[in-house]
Amino acid sequence: MKAVTGGYSVRRPVLHEVTIRVNPGEMVGLIGLNGAGKSTAIKHILGLMSPQSGQVRVAGVTLEENRVLYRSSTAYVPEQPSLFPNLTVKEHLQWTAMAYAIDRETAAAKMGELAQIFRMSEAMNALPDTLSKGMKQKVMLMSALLVRPPLLIIDEPFLGLDPLATRALLGALEEARSVHGSAILLSSHILPALERRADRLVVLHRGRIIAEGSPAEVKSQAGLSGPESTLDDAFESLVLDAEGGTFRA
Template identity: 45%
Template sequence: MALAIKHLVGGYSQIPVLKDISFEVQPGELVGLIGLNGAGKSTTINHIIGLLTPMKGSIELNGQTLAANPQAYKAQIAYIPETPILYEELTLKEHLEMTMLAYGLDQTQAWKRAHELLKIFRLDNKLSWFPANFSKGMKQKVMIVCAFLTNAKLFIIDEPFLGLDPLAVHDLLALIKEVKAQGAGVLMSTHVLDTAEKACDRFVLLHSGEVQTQGTFAEIRAAYPDAGASLNDIYLALTGVTRDE
């Protein structure tokens, strides 16, 4: 399996945000991590990428753990944060070069891939631009290009649809489908449930730091037949939210 989280307890202080959560991301699948604000989605992601240390439990990525082999563990991950993080003093070209160096990529093959991605996201004539020249959506596209430039085994994508135009959303979903076919696992946190319902293979619904339910959409709908027909209806029902709230 790509990612295995077992009995994870963790958070930012002595009081845990995550309370014994367990789930997996298999190679070649897209798992949607959904939940209300404060449910623990970002905390989960921060534990996976190594910004937080578990209080209890384990996180394993293709047989590697962060504690045992940090370099081998982190080399398998490509992360796209909700808010783009770029270096103001570096051009787009230099961001790509830094990514290639960080992941030890072959320059010839990496630049071939980079030009393909730049063309897809309409950034191919902006290699000399600095982040100050980019809109929020364009900065997000830079993060996407840098992530999919790698040969990561696990892609972690946090709220990718909020700053993207419809064409870029289509292009991102196509890239996710491409890396899935190559055997990578993808964990995506999102509130855009209509898109997630169509794109994700499985879902993990967090609520108050616990896994409320998980499985395919068909499995979740079968388990909660009275919750509604759509993922959005089921989500609202399981989190105790009514349409009038």
């Protein structure tokens, strides 16, 4: 997205000339307080909202130029799992494969691999009502990773995941970007994970970008340096500075 201003009201836009670039094979972390505009930015990228000004391109096209290519080039995992109550885990994955025109043999092999990675092999024939929240989240993540899209957007992926599932997800994301060249936009409040894994960070506050760059560059922009400084420290400093020294969540 480039210089996007937008939101739910023309008179009171949520985003103010926000530019977010995610290159192939790159993981970008999107961070900010609740209400900073992260979800609104994601909705614009997904084509669920139209910018008041600026432009959003995915796979080189806007939604208006090529709706099919735009939609098929993106996979999205929301913060709250949303599953069909009458479809098993396996049927969810099969439905996703059909929606993205993945051939059966390729889909079956990848489904088996993902089931093992996320320790879901014994739950493949289970219905959503019998799954924990963490397991439902795994189904959403498995569906997105099955697609191997040019752009993968994940909102708060670590919530509800146990330590082994978190490690599995990080490994799968690393494969998606390094092997398959997927661009990954990851919105999360778990800053240590982004500090270790993200190539670049975008810090939003009240709909404006207040810092961006590598984790080291963001810490430098916050006036921090040295091995003892953390991304959590940098984020707090940046927000305090943006608020004029008075923190208001």
